[in-house]
Amino acid sequence: MENSNQFTNERSAARRHTAVSVITYILLTLWALIVLFPFYWMVLTSVKSYSSYNAEHIPSFFTLTPTMxxxxxxxxxxxxxxxxxxxxxxxxxxxxxxxxxxxxxxxxxxxxxxxxxxxxxxxxxxxxxxxxxxxxxxxxxxxxxxxxxxxxxxxxxxxxxxxxxxxxxxxxxxxxxxxxxxxxxxxxxxxxxxxxxxxxxxxxxxxxxxxxxxxxxxxxxxxxxxxxxxxxxxxxxxxxxxxxxxxxxxxxxxxxxxxxxxxxxxxxxxxxxxxxxxxxxxxxxxxxxx
Missing domain, CATH: 1.10.3720.10 (MetI-like)
Incomplete structure (x- = not known):
C-alpha cells in the first residue's frame, strides 16, 4: 500500500513538472515572438518595393515579390x-x-x-x-x-x-x-x-x-x-x-x-x-x- 501511494505521488509530481515546463515554454515562445517581431517586420519591409508598400491598405505579413x-x-x-x-x-x-x-x-x-x-x-x-x-x-x-x-x-x-x-x-x-x-x-x-x-x-x-x-x-x-x-x-x-x-x-x-x-x-x-x-x-x- 505504501509503495502504491509513493508511486502515485511520483506520477503526480512528474505531471506537475511537465505542466509547468509546458506552460514555461509556451510563455517563452510568446515572448520570443513579441521580441523578434519588430526585426521580422523591419526585414520584411526592406524587401518590399516602394509601390507595393504604398499600395497596401492593410499591412501584409509576407510578400510574394521580394526585391533587393x-x-x-x-x-x-x-x-x-x-x-x-x-x-x-x-x-x-x-x-x-x-x-x-x-x-x-x-x-x-x-x-x-x-x-x-x-x-x-x-x-x-x-x-x-x-x-x-x-x-x-x-x-x-x-x-x-x-x-x-x-x-x-x-x-x-x-x-x-x-x-x-x-x-x-x-x-x-x-x-x-x-x-x-x-x-x-x-x-x-x-x-x-x-x-x-x-x-x-x-x-x-x-x-x-x-x-x-x-x-x-x-x-x-x-x-x-x-x-x-x-x-x-x-x-x-x-x-x-x-x-x-x-x-x-x-x-x-x-x-x-x-x-x-x-x-x-x-x-x-x-x-x-x-x-x-x-x-x-x-x-x-x-x-x-x-
Missing part, C-alpha cells in the same frame, strides 16, 4: 558605406583605447597599494552619480575649446573610459588569488608583466564581454556624434540615418529606410550571435566573488 533594390539604393542614393566606415573607425579606436585605460586602472585599484586608494576609488565611483547631460555639456565645451569638432579625435576622446567597466574589471581582478601575485613578485616579475601574463589571460571572459558591450555602445551612440559633428564626412551610422531620412530617400520611402537600418543593425546582430556565450560567461564571472 532597396539595399542597392541604400548604398547608392546616400553615402551609407562612408557612414559605416566612419563608425568602424570610431568603434575600433574607442574600444581599443578604452580597454587599455580600464585595464591599467582596474589593476591599480585591485592589486597596487598606495595611500588613499580606497578614498580615491570611492570618489571615482561617485562619478557614476553625475547625470550624463552634465557630462555631455562639459565634454562639448572642452572639445569645442580645443577646436576638435568634426574630427575623429573629438568623437573618440570623451568615450575612452568608463567608471562602470573599471569597477567590473576590478572586481574580476580581485578574484585572482593573492598568492599568484606574491609568487610573481618573489620571482622578480614586474607589475606590468604580471598583468599581461597572468591577470589578463585569467580574466579574459570578462574583458571580452566588456569589449563587446563597448562596441555595441559605440555603434549605437547617437547624442554625442549628433552634437559634435555637422560635417557629413564624419557622420556615423547613428546620425547618418537621420541624414538618410531627411536628404536621402525622403520621409515617405519607408522600405528604403528599413533596408538601410537592416544594413546598420546586421553587424551588431552577428557580433552578438557569435559571442553570446562569452558575454553571458563574462557577466556571470564579473558578478561572482570568491
Amino acid at each position: 533594390q532597396n539595399y542597392a539604393d541604400a548604398f547608392t542614393a546616400v553615402p551609407l558605406g562612408k557612414y559605416l566606415l566612419n563608425t568602424l573607425i570610431f568603434t575600433s579606436a574607442t574600444t581599443a583605447i578604452m580597454m587599455v585605460v580600464i585595464t591599467l586602472s582596474a589593476f591599480a585599484f585591485a592589486r597596487l597599494e598606495f595611500r588613499g586608494k580606497n578614498l580615491a576609488f570611492t570618489l571615482f565611483l561617485s562619478l557614476m552619480m553625475i547625470p550624463n547631460e552634465l557630462v555631455i555639456i562639459t565634454n562639448f565645451v572642452t572639445i569645442t575649446n580645443l577646436d576638435m569638432r568634426n574630427t575623429f579625435l573629438g568623437l573618440i576622446l570623451p568615450s575612452v573610459t568608463s567608471v562602470f567597466y573599471i569597477y567590473l574589471l576590478k572586481e574580476n581582478f580581485e578574484q585572482v588569488q593573492d598568492e599568484l601575485y606574491r609568487a610573481a613578485k618573489v620571482d622578480g616579475t614586474s607589475d606590468l608583466k604580471y598583468l599581461c601574463k597572468v591577470m589578463i589571460p585569467i580574466c579574459k571572459p570578462t574583458m571580452v564581454t566588456i569589449a563587446i558591450l563597448k562596441v555595441i555602445e559605440c555603434w549605437n551612440s547617437y547624442v554625442w556624434p549628433r552634437l559634435i559633428t555637422d560635417d557629413q564626412n564624419y557622420y556615423l551610422v547613428s546620425n547618418g540615418i537621420q541624414e538618410i531620412r531627411e536628404n536621402g530617400f525622403g520621409r515617405e520611402n519607408i522600405p528604403a529606410m528599413m533596408a538601410a537600418v537592416v544594413v546598420i543593425s546586421l553587424p551588431l546582430i552577428v557580433l552578438f550571435l557569435i559571442f553570446r556565450n562569452k558575454i553571458m560567461a563574462g557577466v556571470s564571472r564579473g558578478g561572482t566573488k570568491g
